[in-house]
Amino acid sequence: MSDTELIDELVPLISRAWFSVFLRGAESWARLDVTMPQLKILMLLGLHGSAPVSTLATRMGVSPPNVTGILDRLEQHTWVRRTNDPTDRRVVRVVLTDEGKAFLSELQQGGQERLRARLQRLKPADQRALRQGIAALVDVIFAETPEEPLKLRQSVAVDG
Numbered sequence: 001m002s003d004t005e006l007i008d009e010l011v012p013l014i015s016r017a018w019f020s021v022f023l024r025g026a027e028s029w030a031r032l033d034v035t036m037p038q039l040k041i042l043m044l045l046g047l048h049g050s051a052p053v054s055t056l057a058t059r060m061g062v063s064p065p066n067v068t069g070i071l072d073r074l075e076q077h078t079w080v081r082r083t084n085d086p087t088d089r090r091v092v093r094v095v096l097t098d099e100g101k102a103f104l105s106e107l108q109q110g111g112q113e114r115l116r117a118r119l120q121r122l123k124p125a126d127q128r129a130l131r132q133g134i135a136a137l138v139d140v141i142f143a144e145t146p147e148e149p150l151k152l153r154q155s156v157a158v159d160g
Helices: 003-024 026-030 036-048 053-060 064-076 098-119 124-143 150-156
Strands: 050-052 080-084 092-096
Touching (some): 003 098, 026 098, 036 053, 036 080, 036 092, 050 053, 053 064, 053 092, 064 080, 092 098
Antiparallel strands (some): 050 092, 080 092
């Protein structure tokens, strides 16, 4: 099998596995007091740490005033807070709070328990091989996106 053929097989396998784990959290997500736009902002902040209101609006394809209302509700939950940008006080940045980080962590755990149960079914040698492969993949992913916050890198890091 050529390298290209192997990659062509790996991409849908990895995507299917990760998407399945992601969707397993949907049952618990459906019961949350959070709207899809709120969740989108939380996920963007979880990925980037903080962002100007204008950047969030652009990434969501809405106007900054629309984001303001969403942020008001997220602040009521204490999941985000607005601050002035340290380099330009005219810019309002949105920061994920510790409560917001904990909320995202709880969402992530929904699929992790099911994944843990499935991984326990693998032979130890397959578990080690999978660990090595995923660790290498994570290294490559973060090597190409240096803007990722250290906290996110650490949350997916695996020890050697």
